[in-house]
Amino acid sequence: MDKLHYKEMTDNLDALEHRCTLSDREIYLFGHCNATEELADLLMNRGYTVCGILDNNISKQGTFYRQIPIMEPANIFGPDMERKIVCIVARAYAAMVKQLRRLGYAGEIIKLVDYNSYAEYSLSEETIARKKERLERGIVRLQAMQEKYPDCFQIYCPFSALGDVYYAMAYLPYFLKEKKANDYVVFVIGGACGSVVRMFGAEHVEVLCQKDMDEQVQAVLYTGISNAYIAHQDRPYVVKLYKALYLKKIPLEMIYKCGVYGLQPDCMPYKPSNLKPYERLEEIPEGNAVILSPYAKSVTNIPQEYWKKIVEHYAGQGYQLYTNAVGEEEALPGTLRLEARLNQMQSVVERAGTFIGLRSGLCDVIKEADCKKIALYPDCFYSDTQWKMEEIYHLEGWDNIVV
Amino acid sequence: MNTCIQKLEKQLRESGENIICLGNTETVPPELAYKSFGRRMVCPVLTAEETEVLRETYYMYEFADNLIYIEENNHFPGLANFVKTGLLTEDEMWESLLK
Numbered sequence: 223m224d225k226l227h228y229k230e231m232t233d234n235l236d237a238l239e240h241r242c243t244l245s246d247r248e249i250y251l252f253g254h255c256n257a258t259e260e261l262a263d264l265l266m267n268r269g270y271t272v273c274g275i276l277d278n279n280i281s282k283q284g285t286f287y288r289q290i291p292i293m294e295p296a297n298i299f300g301p302d303m304e305r306k307i308v309c310i311v312a313r314a315y316a317a318m319v320k321q322l323r324r325l326g327y328a329g330e331i332i333k334l335v336d337y338n339s340y341a342e343y344s345l346s347e348e349t350i351a352r353k354k355e356r357l358e359r360g361i362v363r364l365q366a367m368q369e370k371y372p373d374c375f376q377i378y379c380p381f382s383a384l385g386d387v388y389y390a391m392a393y394l395p396y397f398l399k400e401k402k403a404n405d406y407v408v409f410v411i412g413g414a415c416g417s418v419v420r421m422f423g424a425e426h427v428e429v430l431c432q433k434d435m436d437e438q439v440q441a442v443l444y445t446g447i448s449n450a451y452i453a454h455q456d457r458p459y460v461v462k463l464y465k466a467l468y469l470k471k472i473p474l475e476m477i478y479k480c481g482v483y484g485l486q487p488d489c490m491p492y493k494p495s496n497l498k499p500y501e502r503l504e505e506i507p508e509g510n511a512v513i514l515s516p517y518a519k520s521v522t523n524i525p526q527e528y529w530k531k532i533v534e535h536y537a538g539q540g541y542q543l544y545t546n547a548v549g550e551e552e553a554l555p556g557t558l559r560l561e562a563r564l565n566q567m568q569s570v571v572e573r574a575g576t577f578i579g580l581r582s583g584l585c586d587v588i589k590e591a592d593c594k595k596i597a598l599y600p601d602c603f604y605s606d607t608q609w610k611m612e613e614i615y616h617l618e619g620w621d622n623i624v625v
Numbered sequence: 626m627n628t629c630i631q632k633l634e635k636q637l638r639e640s641g642e643n644i645i646c647l648g649n650t651e652t653v654p655p656e657l658a659y660k661s662f663g664r665r666m667v668c669p670v671l672t673a674e675e676t677e678v679l680r681e682t683y684y685m686y687e688f689a690d691n692l693i694y695i696e697e698n699n700h701f702p703g704l705a706n707f708v709k710t711g712l713l714t715e716d717e718m719w720e721s722l723l724k
Contacts, residue, residue, distance in 0.1 A: 317690050341687040345634040353686040442700055443684040452701040459687035460694075461701050468724035469717050472707075480710035482702045487710060 223257045223311075223519065224382060224412065225549065226431070227335050231261060231311055234334040235268075238309075244270055248305050252276045252322075253312035254292050256522050261311045261334065262290055274298070276308070278321075281603050287522075296325055303329050313337040339436045340458045360441030363434060367407070368447070374426060375403035376450040380439050380457045382411040382432070383519070384418055384564075384583025385615075389478035390453040391422040392491035397451070397483045411435050417564040418587060421494035453482055467607045473616055493590050500566040506573045511542040513560065513571050515579030517551050521611060522600045524580060524625045529554050532578060544574070546584070571595070581615050589617055596621040629678035637689045646679055646694045693722055 223231070238244065249270055251258050254277045262272050266288065275287060276295040285292050298306060306329040310318055315333050320343055322331060339356070342349050367376065375398060379387045387410060398406055407426035408419045416429045430438065439458055442450045455477045456464040463481040466472055472481070479485045500506075516529050533543055533556045544560040545553035546567070553559040562570045567584065568591045571577040578596040579585055585597050599612040601624050607614075612624050683694045704722065707713040713721065 316687070320690065341690075343687075343689055345630050345637070345682070345688050349688070350630070350682070350685070357685050440684075440686070444681070446684075446698075446700065448699070450700060455702075458701075460684075462693075462704055462722060463702055463707070465721040465724055466704060466707050466713055466718075469721045470707075470713060472712060476712070480712050481704075481706050484702070484706040484709050487712070 223260050223335075227257070227311075227337070228260065231257075231335045232264065234332075235261075235264065238332060238334075239268075244307075246305065247307045248273045248302070250274050250276055250298055250306060250308045251290075252295070252308055252310045252318045253314065254279070254282050254287065254522075255312060256519060257311040257335065257337075259287055259522060261309060262287060265309075273306075279603055279606055295321060298322070298327055298329075299325075303327070306330070307332060309334055311335040311337070316341040316343045319343075339433065340440065356437055357440055357444055360437030360439070361445065363438045364441040364445065364447070367409075367428065367438070371405075371407045371426060374405045374407040374449070375401060376442070376447075377406055377408045378435070378439055378442065378450065378452045378454070379408060379410045379415060379419075380435055380452060380454050382415055384414060385474065385586035386454060386478075386583070387415045387418045388583065388586040388589075389475055389491070390482065391419055391424070392475075392493070393479050393483045393485055393489070394422070394453065395492050396485055396489065397453075401451075403449070409435065409438065414564060421496050421565050421587070422492065423495045453478075455482060464605070467604070467609060467614070471609050471613055474614055494565070494568075494587075496565060497568050498563070498565050499569040500562045500573070503569060503573050506544070506570065507542045508573055509575040510540065511544060511574035512536045512576040512578060513544050513546055513574045514554060514557060515546040515577070515582065515584055516554060517547070518580045518582035521581055521615075522602065524598055524600055528598075528625055533557060536576075541576070546570075546579070567591075581611065581617075585615075585617060585620070589620075594621075595619070596623060599624045601625065627678060629675045630682065632675065633679060633682075637692060646676070646692065 249265060249272050251261060251272060254275050258275060265272055272290045274297065275290055275292045276298060277283060277292050278295065282292045283294050308322060308331045310331065311334050312318065315338060319331050377394065379390050407428060408424050409428045409430055410416050410419055411430055411432055413429060416427045419427045439452060442452065443460060454461060463477060476487065479489055480487060533554055536543055537556055543557040545557040547553055547559050547561060564587055567588050571588050571591045572593050576594045577588065581597045581599050597617055597620050602611055603609065604611050604614040612622055616622050679694065682688060704718045708715055708718050
């Protein structure tokens with residue numbers, strides 16, 4: 223979970239605590255994902271007991287996160303229904319509410335993070351009026367951008383995920399050529415995604431917050447302007463590419479190449495053209511260091527014990543170990559903290575000789591690096607599909623290891 | 626409330642099935658949709674006015690999870706790209722839409 227969403231979650235939890243006595247309630251969470259784990263951690267740090275994590279994925283049901291049972295949603299039923307409260311920090315909030323109500327759950331349901339401002343399963347006049355206002359804000363922003371970039375084709379990367387942005391950019395030139403678009407502007411969320419876009423030499427990049435992005439994308443859909451394209455695999459709601467995964471195993475890169483852009487499977491990606499060397503490259507022992515990357519946003523973490531063993535293994539062989547860390551992320555014990563910019567990371571890992579990372583968008587960013595590269599995956603399924611994470615996020619030329 | 630919206634809301638509320646609406650019957654032949662979706666769908670007959678209201682509302686926000694609105698567009702990727710590139714057959718495209 224990024225900083226802004228984490229703050230939104232803590233602010234909303236503060237407000238909830240102010241409004242009711244949570245310690246008297248039976249707390250359930252819905253949807254086992256990285257964000258839900260962070261909410262569980264936050265609640266437990268504040269002294270609350272989480273009774274269960276509801277999840278529709280049968281492969282997760284019966285397992286635990288920090289001794290919290292993961293269970294099918296119907297298990298929420300029992301005595302004292304009015305004491306139960308379901309907290310949700312997942313994108314599928316609206317669908318989860320619908321499911322719980324259809325099951326007959328009449329207790330309280332709270333959204334602690336708004337991951338999806340597009341969805342509200344209602345056609346009430348009040349909802350439509352609110353969504354019209356949201357749309358109008360988006361249209362104003364869209365018009366301003368059209369004035370700022372009158373001759374540019376607009377490319378939207380509507381979600382803050384480095385890997386998605388990387389592949390959107392790696393195949394974009396083919397798309398622009400077909401559209402006969404000479405100049406273009408890319409809209410992203412957050413500075414890190416903006417960096418990825420610039421790595422591919424883009425001249426015009428607009429960095430938005432999630433709310434503004436959602437509203438502007440909505441305006442693109444509604445107005446149907448001719449010079450814009452939403453280059454994403456499953457956002458917003460009109461994009462249904464992910465549904466193909468219910469039938470076929472299609473790796474992420476192929477989803478972008480074939481699904482997002484309609485390119486043939488043998489089409490080769492463009493490589494980042496605007497990379498820089500890390501300023502302190504000489505401090506890294508050449509070929510005798512390991513860069514560790516234990517943090518990821520979209521996959522659940524792997525046990526700390528595993529990282530400890532990796533550190534011990536390589537330290538015992540005389541390697542210098544670094545943890546790639548951003549902001550408040552901590553370096554693993556026994557490693558040095560390393561803070562390089564995204565466009566410098568390839569030089570860092572090539573100098574070090576070895577990269578070991580939890581599968582995250584960073585792995586995509588350095589996928590072309592010439593060094594030993596190991597991606598670690600939690601042993602779980604990709605979303606609600608039958609495919610494992612490793613099968614969808616597999617990286618060619620890497621050691622892909624399921625932990 | 627707009628009568629078209631009222632009609633749609635009623636259908637969405639009462640239907641246990643997915644509702645599919647075709648915004649462009651030239652690109653998506655209804656008989657193909659019927660064939661592939663089988664019993665898992667309802668395909669309401671809409672007037673031109675109703676289709677336009679539905680279209681406007683659909684592009685304003687996601688108001689239901691059991692409605693699939695299909696029309697040709699150039700603003701976002703569609704499953705047809707997987708058919709074009711050989712990753713899905715046409716029948717698989719329809720089947721996956723309803724999963």
